[in-house]
Ligand SMILES: Nc1nc2c(ncn2[C@@H]2O[C@H](COP(=O)(O)OP(=O)(O)OP(=O)(O)O)[C@@H](O)[C@H]2O)c(=O)[nH]1
């Protein structure tokens with residue numbers, strides 16, 4: 171008899187903390203006698219910061235790149251079988267890229283119908299963060315994001331079996347209660363938890379829930395493929411690049427300063443064009459164990475370093491992923507100009523190894 175292992179999707183808005191939460195949950199489950207693993211899913215074909223960064227944790231990470239798991243059922247099933255049979259994993263969790271909408275129909279119902287005896291479907295987890303939640307609080311919204319994005323946030327919440335308010339380390343108790351009230355009123359039929367994935371607060375309660383309950387496999391229409399969905403998706407683009415930065419003369423430079431300056435130039439140019447970048451991620455490697463990881467969650471926010479690079483190097487390998495609310499051609503141009511500018515400021519040259527840029531609805535993308 172085939173033993174069923176649990177599988178679940180972690181959905182949520184760009185930058186809400188899906189990857190950080192998956193790491194915290196996996197660590198917690200592993201530390202408490204269970205065995206969990208992650209799948210890092212992305213639309214880009216390669217050079218995915220989330221997969222590279224997650225890999226540095228030493229936890230079990232499998233990458234599914236080149237398209238959403240919604241449309242890669244066979245690949246997903248192959249990976250799940252492998253994790254079950256080879257690594258004896260009890261719970262596998264995968265994020266869902268792009269707009270984070272559609273997993274209920276395209277992953278949960280599909281697996282339930284096509285592989286009913288093989289996978290137990292754990293609750294579909296939706297991660298929210300306080301800043302993005304302001305989108306559905308009109309009096310608070312000053313987010314520089316098009317109104318179309320509200321549809322996405324709402325659609326994500328409708329699909330949820332369980333909702334998490336993340337980043338509570340940034341909130342007062344009164345603010346936490348306010349956001350929990352908001353989420354409870356919007357998602358009346360599902361439990362809502364408050365966590366800090368970064369500071370590992372509240373992770374145990376969520377992990378226990380995920381290990382104890384199953385998805386309700388709700389049957390609902392979230393308007394996938396409809397006019398609102400298309401309007402929101404049309405505004406988004408994906409940009410991935412890998413390059414080497416070199417001094418060429420034996421000198422070294424500060425990788426953290428290079429990353430910060432590069433992001434600041436991108437921020438300035440995106441703002442000048444009245445566009446936004448809900449998530450820009452950079453992973454920069456000096457040597458095997460010395461790397462930096464930074465995020466910018468929109469033009470109005472500070473740069474966050476999850477990890478800084480310790481030493482100075484004369485040669486840095488840099489991976490950039492941008493999830494933008496900007497036309498793909500304009501995003502490409504901004505990134506090219508920003509790289510030229512930062513290279514000039516640091517008196518370094520660069521070698522580009524890989525670039526891909528596409529609008530979510532660009533013709534011929536799939
Ligand atoms: N303060 C705080 N920051 C957090 C928390 N969780 C995540 N972050 C930060 O938020 C940023 C985005 O987190 P990710 O986990 O990469 O978000 P994501 O949802 O996976 O992003 P995408 O995959 O691009 O959609 C990173 O800089 C994280 O360090 C948290 O609990 N508290």
Ligand SMILES: [Mg+2]
Nearest residue numbers: 188189220265
């Ligand atoms: Mg992520």
